[in-house]
Amino acid sequence: MFANGPAIRLLPRLDVDNRFFWTGGADGILRFLRCRSCRQFIHPPVPRCPACLSDRLAPEPVSGRATVHSFTVNYQAWIPGSDPYVIGLVAIDEQPDVRLMTNLVDCEPDDTLVGRAVEVVFEQSDDVFLPLFRPVSTLPDDPGTRSGR
C-alpha cells in the first residue's frame, strides 16, 4: 500500500478567493465557485466568470464524485521522510474540464486507475481540509473513517 500523501503537508495561504475551497471540507462537502449567470463552475477561483464575465459568483456544493484523468506514483523523497504516494489528477463529474490535483488513497496505482470513478474524502491539516479521492466503493458508505468527515 502507498502513503496517503507526503510526510509533511505544504499548505495553501488562505485568502478571500480560496478560503471557501480549502475550509469547506469541514462539513464534508466539496465546493467550487459557480457563476450565477451562466452556471459554469470556475476553478481556480477568480473574481469574474471567465466564460461570461459576470461577477455574480458564489461557491456551490458538488457531489464529490470525479473521474481519474491521470496519476503518478511519486517515489522521490522531495519531502524528507515521505514514503511513495499517489498523486492524482481528477475531473469532477459535474463539469469534467474542472480538474484537481489530489492524492488518490485506498487504491492500487496500476494502469487501470485512469478512468476510475472516485469520491472525495477530506484530510484535515491545521485549518485546511484537503480533498483526497478514493475509488467509489460498492460497500455501504462509512462516514467518519477519516478526520474531518
Added chain:
Amino acid sequence: MSGPPAERRAAITGIGQSAVGRRLGRTDLDLTLEACLEAVADAGLSRDDIDGLATYPGAGLGTGGFAGPGTPEVQDALRLRLNWHDGGAEGPGQMRAVIAACFAIAAGAARHVLVYRTVSESTAQGEGGRQGIGGSGGGGSVPRFSGFLQWSLPFGAVSAVNWIALVGQRRVHEFGLTREQLAQVALNGRRNAALNPKAIYREPMGLDDYLAARMISSPLCLYDCDAPCDGSTALVVSDANYAPDSPRPSCHVNAVGTALRGRPSWDQFDDMTSMAARDAAASMWERTELRPADVDIVQLYDGFSILAMVWLEALGFCGRGESGPFVEGGTRIALDGELPLNTAGGQLSAGRLHGFGLLHEACLQLRGDGGARQVQGRHEVAAVANGGGPIAGSLLLTRGPG
C-alpha cells in the same frame, strides 16, 4: 499574413558556448562572458557592434543556479551600449529571448542582439546540498503557498517531474505508451552524447540499464530526467542583411512558434497529452510554407524524455499519439536515421542547458560543424523546440535565407 513573417528578417550569425560540466565552481557571469565573447567573435563582430541584449529568464528567478545573470549585469560587464534590452520569464518558453530578439530586429530596434542563457544548477546544488522541501525542521514555521503551487504542493506534487509524469501516464492510458518506447529518447541521447566531448554522461547505456533505473515519479525514471549542469550558451541574432558578411554560415529564422491557446495551467489545460506544445507548433506552421517533411534535424526539449515525444507529435512528424511507435527501436531518430533527434545528446545526457544547448546544436548541424556527430544526410532545415506543460516555444531554422 501579408508578406513574409517578421522573423525572416533575423538570422543567427554567431554562436558560443562556455565550458559545460558539473560543479565547475565558476560564477554564472564568468560562464556567460565566455559564451558571449565566443558568439560575438564567431559572428565576426566586436562588442561595439552589439546593440541589443536579451536573456531568459532574467536575474533572480527560481532556485539556486537556475536564472543566471540578468541583462544589466552582462551589459555592464561588457560595457555594452544598447538600443534594446530584454530579460524575462513569461512567454513562449526559454525561446522567448530569441523570439523577442527577432522581433526587435524586424522592428528596427536593434541590428545585432546578443542572446544568452546561463545555468549553474550543478554548482548551486553542490553548495547547498540537494534541498528537500519543507523539511527544514528546527522551529521556524513552514511557509504557505499561493498561485498555482497551492493546488499542487499540498499533495506532494512539488516538482515539474510530478506534473509532467501526469502527462506521461495519460499517454500510457490513451496511446498505450510503453517504457521501452519512452526509453528510446534517453538511449538515443546517450548514443549521441558519446560523440560530444562536452556531454555530462557519455558512458554507454542500454535498455536494461534504463529499465533497471529507480522510479522518480511513474512512469518517469531517473533516466527520463535531465542532468543539472553548469554552462552558458550565447547567440548573436542579427539583421539578416548582415548574414552575407558574417564569416560563418548563418542560420536563418524561418518561423517562430509562440501560441498559447489552451489554458495556461499545468492541471487545467484541455489536452493533457500535448499541452502547450500543440499550440506553439501549430502557430509555427501557420507562419511558413515549409512542412514537417522538409525538416532534416530536430532538437526537441527533453528536460523530461516524454516531452521530446510530445514535441514530435505536436510538430507533425507523426500523428497524435503515434510517437511511441515512431521512436520504437530508435533507428528513425538516430544520427543516421530519417529524423535525427537531439544530436548532441539532449539535456538527458549532454546537460540541462535549458533549451539553449539544443539551439546551439541546431546551428552547429546546419553549418555542418557537428564534427564526429555531424548528420551526414541533408542538413538544411532544423526545428528546435523548448518547454513543457503550459510553457512552449519553437523555432524553424534554415541554412540559407528562407
